[in-house]
Amino acid sequence: MIVLEKRPSPSAYWARMSPVLAVVLTMIAGGLMFAALGKDPVVAIRTIFWDPLFGEFAFYLRGQLLVKAGPLILIAIGLSLGFRAGIWNIGAEGQYIMGAICGAAVGLAFYPTESRLIFPAMLVAGIFGGWVWAMIPAILKTRFNTNEILVSLMLVYVAQTVLAMASTGFLRNPDGMGFPGSRSFSAYPAAQNPELIAGSGLHWGGVAALLTVLAAHVLLSRHILGFRIRLAGQAPRAARYAGVNPDRLVMLCLGLAGGLAGAAGLFEVTGPAGQISIDFNVGYGFTAIIVAFLGRRNPLGILLAGLLMALTYIGGEMAATNLNLPSAAIQAFQGMLLFFLLASDVLTNYRIRLTGKEAA
Amino acid sequence: MGGIDPVLLIAALIVASVPILFAALGELVVERAGVLNLGVEGMMIVGAVTGFITAVETGSPLLGYVGGALGGAMLAAVFGALTLGLLTNQVATGLALTLFGLGFASLMGQGYVGIKPPLTADVPFGPLADIPVLGPIVFGHDPLVYLSLGMVFAVQWFLRASRAGLVLRAVGESHEAAHALGYKVVRIRFLAVLFGGAMAGLGGAYVSLVRVPQWVDGITAGAGWIALAIVVFASWRPNRVLLGAWLFGGISVLQLNLQVAGSVIPVEYLSMAPYLVTILVLVIMSSGRGKAALAAPAALGQTFHATR
Numbered sequence: 001m002i003v004l005e006k007r008p009s010p011s012a013y014w015a016r017m018s019p020v021l022a023v024v025l026t027m028i029a030g031g032l033m034f035a036a037l038g039k040d041p042v043v044a045i046r047t048i049f050w051d052p053l054f055g056e057f058a059f060y061l062r063g064q065l066l067v068k069a070g071p072l073i074l075i076a077i078g079l080s081l082g083f084r085a086g087i088w089n090i091g092a093e094g095q096y097i098m099g100a101i102c103g104a105a106v107g108l109a110f111y112p113t114e115s116r117l118i119f120p121a122m123l124v125a126g127i128f129g130g131w132v133w134a135m136i137p138a139i140l141k142t143r144f145n146t147n148e149i150l151v152s153l154m155l156v157y158v159a160q161t162v163l164a165m166a167s168t169g170f171l172r173n174p175d176g177m178g179f180p181g182s183r184s185f186s187a188y189p190a191a192q193n194p195e196l197i198a199g200s201g202l203h204w205g206g207v208a209a210l211l212t213v214l215a216a217h218v219l220l221s222r223h224i225l226g227f228r229i230r231l232a233g234q235a236p237r238a239a240r241y242a243g244v245n246p247d248r249l250v251m252l253c254l255g256l257a258g259g260l261a262g263a264a265g266l267f268e269v270t271g272p273a274g275q276i277s278i279d280f281n282v283g284y285g286f287t288a289i290i291v292a293f294l295g296r297r298n299p300l301g302i303l304l305a306g307l308l309m310a311l312t313y314i315g316g317e318m319a320a321t322n323l324n325l326p327s328a329a330i331q332a333f334q335g336m337l338l339f340f341l342l343a344s345d346v347l348t349n350y351r352i353r354l355t356g357k358e359a360a
Numbered sequence: 361m362g363g364i365d366p367v368l369l370i371a372a373l374i375v376a377s378v379p380i381l382f383a384a385l386g387e388l389v390v391e392r393a394g395v396l397n398l399g400v401e402g403m404m405i406v407g408a409v410t411g412f413i414t415a416v417e418t419g420s421p422l423l424g425y426v427g428g429a430l431g432g433a434m435l436a437a438v439f440g441a442l443t444l445g446l447l448t449n450q451v452a453t454g455l456a457l458t459l460f461g462l463g464f465a466s467l468m469g470q471g472y473v474g475i476k477p478p479l480t481a482d483v484p485f486g487p488l489a490d491i492p493v494l495g496p497i498v499f500g501h502d503p504l505v506y507l508s509l510g511m512v513f514a515v516q517w518f519l520r521a522s523r524a525g526l527v528l529r530a531v532g533e534s535h536e537a538a539h540a541l542g543y544k545v546v547r548i549r550f551l552a553v554l555f556g557g558a559m560a561g562l563g564g565a566y567v568s569l570v571r572v573p574q575w576v577d578g579i580t581a582g583a584g585w586i587a588l589a590i591v592v593f594a595s596w597r598p599n600r601v602l603l604g605a606w607l608f609g610g611i612s613v614l615q616l617n618l619q620v621a622g623s624v625i626p627v628e629y630l631s632m633a634p635y636l637v638t639i640l641v642l643v644i645m646s647s648g649r650g651k652a653a654l655a656a657p658a659a660l661g662q663t664f665h666a667t668r
Binding site: 037090158331349 | 398438442446447448449451452453455456459460461462463464466467470577581582585588589592626628631632635636638639642643646647665
């Protein structure tokens, strides 16, 4: 009989090792899934995890890594603060879309004016858009005690409809001959988010992601606010006695997550995506949930997790073209990773004991 | 506006509410047992695809529903093993279930896009179906509609009047006390989770076999999340789940009818309506001196680890 025995304090070793274990287990289970789809599992896993970094086209694909990791890290950092405090914002995808729309709208309003101030103004608008969208669940939660999980998720569907309205209506390119989609930002230098170093894939979003990782690390390890966030998550009652205002924490965590997601949306739409279109969003807001957990809700961990997840995106695309692997397979693969991660976390908090008799 | 027939609207409303009714009833039992499974959307969409595939391959819609229920229950079993066996966080595991389910369903459904499933026939009520007004509303449906209504009463009876239901509620209110009385908390919860998964899968299969009826990616479009909201709306009571499902079925049918009838309200605002109304309903139910919060099972979402 296998029994779980609670550890007196969480194991530091397993806290670090469980993500590694989860990745290995996911590779094995994913390999089985690929084999079931009639593909060579070893080749598939190599195509996803090895070829983008060291394969034939690595010079190009390595750059893509930062393109994909940037938004994932930005969003995941924001989410992780809330997850630490027990605030479940799962609507980052909606906040990301709204940030992109608000920021793009500001930029397009100035078209074709050239000024250095336009991009910063768009960024502010993007952050604002994401922040407003996240404030809806925050205010409903603090005022009316409404479940933030359901509200933030419902708002994703609403944001998607707003996006459809924007790309076919109020932000549609007036010179686009009626096709949906806004003006292209790559043809509008003042509002463009270009690659900063050629071939690196680094744009302002990547820079912002790195700065956010540093800022979040300092916040959590050095600042009283970071301490309060951790306290509220680990011991809510103690936090209340210590004078932590739970309502303010909800507003702050959701607001930060929304602002960061909004910024990520703006960087994406002005850079890699290039325009507001009905499907410019590819689910980074949801994948960022996995990134936040894979990174152990820790800023430096999220940096690594974001890069790894970006790798699975790029590798997944490669596997889709080279091996004819369905693109949905990679989504299932990412979901599987979260399962194994949560499961292997049991080793952090519990010891596994084998006993002779059945426990009562 | 003139082109909408109220009788047909009510008949369509009853059909539209079936998927969320199944899923919400299942989740209600799960939550009354003290487990919060946020993976309803994932279980629904997996049920939708497994049900669709089974129905297409066997040619039997009945087997399709069985396949849908099994698919949902299989995913629920993963959730049960993780949250009850390995004591993972229920919120995070539920999210993982949905993320995995969406990818898995889209993977499974690859070869089935654009295929018509076998038709689910209406129950033959003979001349009864020809009664004006009453006929289309009461006697013009397929068996699943009547099954879903029957489940409302079955779940109601089970929770209120049966011994097993009493034990299940005890587990949901205080797992420590139930454990001390000798009830197998983990086993009872696991069975409840399986039931919830089967119901969600059945609801999903109804979407892909009757409501749409074909396979497209993301076919459930948030119905699972609306089902979760309905459980809160219903203050964890089966008869109110029926009310909630009709409310949302009504809104989704009405907005579709308005779109077709060429309403002055833009299409986009209409398709937002079900989600906005969900939020509104949640706000109303959650405020008012926290009534809904008081009705929630006391041990909801808490991890149980038997120390003795």
